[in-house]
Amino acid sequence: MFDWLIVGAGFAGATLAERLASVRGERVAIIDRREHVGGNAFDERDAAGILMHRYGPHIFHTNSDQVFAHLSRFTRWRAYEHRVLARLADGRLVPMPINRTTVNRLHDLSLTTEGEVEAFFASRAEHVPEIRSSEDVVVSRVGRELYETFFRGYTRKQWGLDPSELDKSVTARVPTRNSNDDRYFTDTHQFMPLHGYTAMFGRMLDHPNITVLTGTDYRAVRDSLPHRRLIWTGPVDEFFGHRHGRLPYRSLRFRHETLDREWFQPVGTVNYPGEEVPFTRISEYKHLTGQVHPQTTITTEYPAAEGDPYYPVPRPENAALYKRYEALADAVPDVWFVGRLATYRYYNMDQVVAQALATFRRIEAEVPPRAANDGRFLAAAGE
Known part of the structure; x- marks a missing residue:
């Protein structure tokens, strides 16, 4: 019993x-x-010996001292601040979330202060009487051009729905910044379990x-x-x-590849916001884990309507x-x-x-x- x-x-x-x-x-x-x-956070060493996440990248971050202290009972940590670039249709790589660097590169500007960036956003923003959808969140903040460039195609792929059909909470998760801060998260505690998530679960x-x-x-x-x-x-x-x-849930399909080269991309994750490709992002695990290895493993994510439930x-x-x-x-x-x-x-x-x-x-x-x-x-x- x-x-x-x-x-x-x-x-x-x-x-x-x-x-x-x-x-x-x-x-x-x-x-x-x-x-x-370990659920979706399960990680393992692949055939090449590279520590990778079977169900896509999981980056731990929290502002909760209580949660961090609790999990610290079961793991040591590796400090890691996640950075994401967006690859545009013309091949340019720009920081995501949108920040001052993103705006300057896209529009060939040289904005230097937070006030200048805020003024730029304000000049592009559209008035939305009542913010109800994910589209409303973005266009009311940064305007339609940046919305079309970074959010519409990515969201349509990820959710199988247009942002105008989704609750405002979806795009509200991704901030826009008026500084050059290019970290994806700004939480107080940003770490990866030193020996991986599966080892942490084993100790729990x-x-x-x-x-x-x-x-x-x-x-x-x-x-x-x-x-x-x-x-x-x-x-x-x-x-x-x-x-x-x-x-209804959205699912994901993953294509894992081990490449005979030391690095594939400059950061842990590169987003592909355009609808010219069917996938949403590619992640490279050695950035996350700090592992030293002559080869590298990447995961390409394809959103799907059927399969294991991932996202409500x-x-x-x-x-x-x-x-x-x-x-x-x-x-x-x-x-x-x-x-x-x-x-x-x-x-x-x-x-x-x-x-x-x-x-x-x-x-x-x-x-x-x-x-x-x-x-x-x-x-x-x-x-």
């Missing part, structure tokens, strides 16, 4: 498994239908109270693996048998459908729904960890630890 069955061994599931096992001393079974732990789950079962589907073991409570980190609509219909699609009708599933989830006793797929939110890794830690605090407040209930549990289990 396990105290907890956790479905999904990504950030949400692993964080909760470790807390429940180490703090409450409870027995946890954590399962994943994939053959490994290395506890005598935790049983890890990979290559295991929940439906195959839910009746044969006795447990008292459940934590679900998979798609919420799947848990309920798609009772109200399927929640932020549209009003999808949010309304999720609310129906959320009502079902709230009514199920002894089941907690945690993570990007279970709560249908476009979370970063640190936000998932923060949500998992908050869920653990809720459990601490609401669920007496097993030691206080052993008599009742044993009687209920017939032991």
